[in-house]
Each structure stands twice: as structure tokens, then as C-alpha cells.
Amino acid sequence: MNRRKEKLIKWLFTVTAFASLAFLVGIVLVLFKEALPIFKIISPKAFLLGTSWYPTAEPPEFGILPLILASLWVTAGALVICVPLGVGSALYLHELAGNKQRAVLKPVIEILASVPSIVYGFFGMVVLAPFLQTAFDLPIGLTAFTTSVILGVMATPTVASIAEDALSYVPRSFREASFAVGADRWQTLTKVIIPAAGSGISTAVILGMSRAIGETMTVLMVAGGSAVIPESIFDPVRPMTAAIAAEMGEAPVGSDHYHALFAIALILFLITFAFNIAAELISRRYRLKLGLSR
Amino acid sequence: MHDVNIDHERQMGMEGFHPALVRGPVGINLNSLGEADMFGSEPKITARGVNFYYGSKRALNNINIAFAARRVTAIIGPSGCGKSTFIRLLNRMHELVPGSRFEGEILLDGLDILSPACDAADLRKRVGMVFQKPNPFPKTVFENISYGLEVNGMTDKRAIEEKVVDSLRKAALWGEVKDRLKDSALGLSGGQQQRLCIARCLAVSPEVILFDEPCASLDPISTGKIEELILELKKEYTIVIVTHNMQQAARVSDRTAFFLMGDLIEEGRTEQIFKAPRDRRTEDYITGRFG
Ligand SMILES: Nc1ncnc2c1ncn2[C@@H]1O[C@H](COP(=O)(O)OP(=O)(O)O)[C@@H](O)[C@H]1O
Numbered sequence A: 001m002n003r004r005k006e007k008l009i010k011w012l013f014t015v016t017a018f019a020s021l022a023f024l025v026g027i028v029l030v031l032f033k034e035a036l037p038i039f040k041i042i043s044p045k046a047f048l049l050g051t052s053w054y055p056t057a058e059p060p061e062f063g064i065l066p067l068i069l070a071s072l073w074v075t076a077g078a079l080v081i082c083v084p085l086g087v088g089s090a091l092y093l094h095e096l097a098g099n100k101q102r103a104v105l106k107p108v109i110e111i112l113a114s115v116p117s118i119v120y121g122f123f124g125m126v127v128l129a130p131f132l133q134t135a136f137d138l139p140i141g142l143t144a145f146t147t148s149v150i151l152g153v154m155a156t157p158t159v160a161s162i163a164e165d166a167l168s169y170v171p172r173s174f175r176e177a178s179f180a181v182g183a184d185r186w187q188t189l190t191k192v193i194i195p196a197a198g199s200g201i202s203t204a205v206i207l208g209m210s211r212a213i214g215e216t217m218t219v220l221m222v223a224g225g226s227a228v229i230p231e232s233i234f235d236p237v238r239p240m241t242a243a244i245a246a247e248m249g250e251a252p253v254g255s256d257h258y259h260a261l262f263a264i265a266l267i268l269f270l271i272t273f274a275f276n277i278a279a280e281l282i283s284r285r286y287r288l289k290l291g292l293s294r
Numbered sequence B: 001m002h003d004v005n006i007d008h009e010r011q012m013g014m015e016g017f018h019p020a021l022v023r024g025p026v027g028i029n030l031n032s033l034g035e036a037d038m039f040g041s042e043p044k045i046t047a048r049g050v051n052f053y054y055g056s057k058r059a060l061n062n063i064n065i066a067f068a069a070r071r072v073t074a075i076i077g078p079s080g081c082g083k084s085t086f087i088r089l090l091n092r093m094h095e096l097v098p099g100s101r102f103e104g105e106i107l108l109d110g111l112d113i114l115s116p117a118c119d120a121a122d123l124r125k126r127v128g129m130v131f132q133k134p135n136p137f138p139k140t141v142f143e144n145i146s147y148g149l150e151v152n153g154m155t156d157k158r159a160i161e162e163k164v165v166d167s168l169r170k171a172a173l174w175g176e177v178k179d180r181l182k183d184s185a186l187g188l189s190g191g192q193q194q195r196l197c198i199a200r201c202l203a204v205s206p207e208v209i210l211f212d213e214p215c216a217s218l219d220p221i222s223t224g225k226i227e228e229l230i231l232e233l234k235k236e237y238t239i240v241i242v243t244h245n246m247q248q249a250a251r252v253s254d255r256t257a258f259f260l261m262g263d264l265i266e267e268g269r270t271e272q273i274f275k276a277p278r279d280r281r282t283e284d285y286i287t288g289r290f291g
């Protein structure tokens, strides 16, 4: 009886443990299966580097370069905002904040991370876009810039909390060793702690980047939706996620348009996958460097 | 071979001791043991009436002790008796613990190092520290040593290089790392890492070196090397070493202090402490009856 129970429990845990793997494999298989047919009518090169995205024109054009550039564009803009804010908050929390401030700030940052993206999108549409439109005298407030600001704020908690973890992994003994040879706090921070946490901080930045490039609802609401190659940060753009979300509903199942959208999703997946691998490699190197584990 | 060397050193210490020359620090009552003999010179460090608290928890009670210049003083006692707490006061490392507080004074060549007027960074250049677990920076061997020079404002590359080599030599590590200066310090063995930490400490030219159980994580051979090094270093530096290992205290130290639950129970010449302890608790501890 007991034996059976044990076996059952073991089996249950095995299933749960492998479930994520199964999901991942399933998703990847579906992505490939639905994406690949588009390459029967257009070469991967023409698809990636084509500059016109007119999927419903006659004949349709499936060049996704404007979408890729839009994604990279808003993500880069988001980084400009979330890296200083996120790393700055992490340094403040780790180095300067007293226990009381930390007790307030950490939960605030976590709450910021848990605000649903539609709320950010709504805020961007209703508050930020009109403000930027008047402030910069733009024809339209929904632009790459607006999107970058919102995405940057959204990614800040990710960067802050991972960077703070990285800083707190730096063994206390390094700090002590630095003080013991007469270094001050600032020297210790810039010459010992930050370099030691450096790869962890880059991991934070990469994950913040994944967060920004994969975000959908917000960009759908504030990016402006124009599928042309952006020339200025104040152009409306259509990032990859927004294109998929906006068009999937109208693309007939099994059509070329439908397969093209899957191909965009596949490319997006590969980009974030590469980001995550990079983050993993860097953080592994960093743990090795600190002698934390193998 | 090794032991013979050490005995030799210890006898030299004995010979240098002339009772007529012994003068204790004036006006300090060293736990009623009479004036401590400082081997004929002024004490390098004198602690008077030192109390220490972690929050409301008292960790040191009225510690009075003096450390002889260019001698080794061992601090022994069971775990948690306040040994680390005490020596971390000597270079103000206690300041890294929030909510801690002290009373009393500690004089280094007459300077009150605990007073706010004394700069902690300047003090730590004079009073270096080697920790229980080797803690080289995740940098190269060279950078580990040059770091202390750079943060103290040395910019001349040649001078830095010379000082690095000199420190590694003094720490008896040069031969083993001279071809590995650009390799990560974390690739060295534990014993080498600890000697690197000693070299790092020597580079900033301290007068006093504090060792907090420097061999606790090392094998006997590495331990032997560190002990030899300590005996060599005491020619130039005043050394305070916390150790769990009574044989080690007997081998390397000139004087020994026994701490118990935040009190300094007894302090005296190492021979006296080990052969004729005055306090029953000291005797119990060194004969292994507790602790
Ligand atoms: N950072 C700290 N906060 C609170 N209590 C501490 C701290 N460090 C040490 N203590 C306490 O102070 C006492 C003395 O500790 P310590 O000086 O580390 O002893 P030892 O080095 O002799 O083993 C112990 O009871 C220990 O629990």
C-alpha cells in the first residue's frame, strides 16, 4: 500500500517537473510547423530584409525589416531608460538605503513589476502620449519614443531586482578585504563590488531587454502601428509583437499571412532565446569567477 | 625540521628578555596581573576598559590589554568568546556592523584610534588584517596586491610593480606565482590564497597585522608555511593572531591572552600561560577540559 503511494507521488513529481519541458517543446514545434510554409513563397533573406510589410495587399509583401527595426528601436530606447534607473536603484538599495528605506522601496519595486501591462499601455495612451505630443509639438503622440519610455519603466523593476541580487551575491569578505587595505566606500563599490557583480548586472540588463522586446499589449496600444522603417524616435512604429497581435485576428487560418505571422513569432522567440542563453552564459561565468559554484 | 626552527625562534625571544628592562605601561592595571612585560619596549597597542555591544547584546566586558611591539600575541578562547570582535576593533572593522557600539579606548602609539578624529582608512593602512577564510579579490594575482596601493593614491607604475614583487617576496609567495601574476587569484590553492592576502596586507606597509584564525581552513602544510611566515614577519611588524589551535599559539606567540565569554581571563608570556596558568579556567581550557 505504502509502496504504491510512494510510487504514485514520485511519478506525479516527475510529471510536473517535465511539464515545462513538454510545453517548451510543444511551443517550438508548433512555431516551426506553422512558420515554415511561408518560406515556400519567400526566401528567408527576402523575408528578414524586405522593407515592405503589406500582408493584405495584392500581391502581398512580406518584408519584416520594418517590424524588426521597430522592435530593436523601442527596445534600445527602453534600455536607455531602464539601465540607469534599474542599476541606480539597485546600487542605492544595496549601498545607501537604510533598513527602513529598503523595507519600503523593495516592495514598491516589486509592485511596479506586477502592474499589468495593459495598465501601462493605458497610462501611455491617455497620459504620456498627449503630454509628449504637446511637449514636442508632434503630429501624433503614439511614437517609438513614447513606447520606449513606457517599456523602460516597465523593465526597470526587472533590472533593479536582478542587479540587486547580483550585488548581494558579492561575498561580504571582498568588501572587508577592500576596507582592510584602507579603501573607502566609493573605491570599494567601484573597484571591487561592481566589477565582481558586473556579469550579474549584465544579466539583469539582458533580461530587462527580453522583457522589453517581448512586451505586446503596451506596444500595441502606444507604438502607433505604422509598419515603415523608423527614421526618427518620434515616428510611429509597429514592433513585431504588435504586428502579430493586431493582425492574427484577421489573417485566415492557413493563409500566407497567417504563416508569415508565425514566422515573425518564431524570429522573436529566437531573439529572446538568444538573450536568455547569453544571460545564462554570463551569469555562469560570473559565478565561476566568484568561485561560488561550478 | 620545522619545529626546530620555531623553537629556535622562541629561544631568541627568551634571550632578549631581561627582567631589569621590563617596564609595563604606566597606570594600567592589566586585569590585576601586575604590569605586563613588553619585552623592553613601549606597547604598540593598549586597550583600556573596552566594552562592546551588538545591539543590546554585550560581547566584550572591560578588556584591558597591551600588545608588545614587534612581537606576536595570540588570542585564544572558545568559539563565540569575542576574539574576532576584539581584534576587529583594532582596525575599526566593527564599523561595518550596523547597530554595534563600544566603550573605552584603544591607543596605537598613543593615538586614540576609536575616536572620531582618527580616520578609519588611515588607521587601516597602519593596522592590516588577514581573515579567517582567504578572501582574494576576483582579480589577477598582481591586481590583488596593486589594489591597496592604487586606492592609497600610488600611480607610478614602476613603483607599484616593485612594491607588488616585494610584497609577494615577503609573503613567501613570489617563487610560486611569479609566472602567474596575470592569472586569476582564485586559481591559487587555499594556502597560496592566504599568503596572497598576507602580501596584499603587507603592500600598504602596515605596522600591525591582525590575523583572525588565518589557518582555520588550511591543511597542515599550508598552516606550517603561514606559521613560519608569521615568525619571520614579527621582526618588522606587531602581530596579533586569533587562533583556535593551542599548539599554534604555543608555536608562534610570545604572549597569549585567554578570552572567555567576553572577558579577558588571563594574559601573559606564552610559556607561563601554557605551563603555569594562574586562573583555573585558563588551565581547564588549555588542558582541553572544555571549549
Ligand atoms: N554581527 C554580529 N551581530 C550580532 N552578534 C554577533 C555578531 N558577530 C558576533 N556576534 C556575537 O558576539 C559574540 C562574540 O563573537 P565573535 O567575536 O565572533 O567570537 P569568536 O571570534 O571568539 O568566535 C558571539 O556571541 C557572537 O554570536
Ligand SMILES: [Mg+2]
Binding pocket: B083, B084, B085, B212
Ligand atoms: Mg572568530
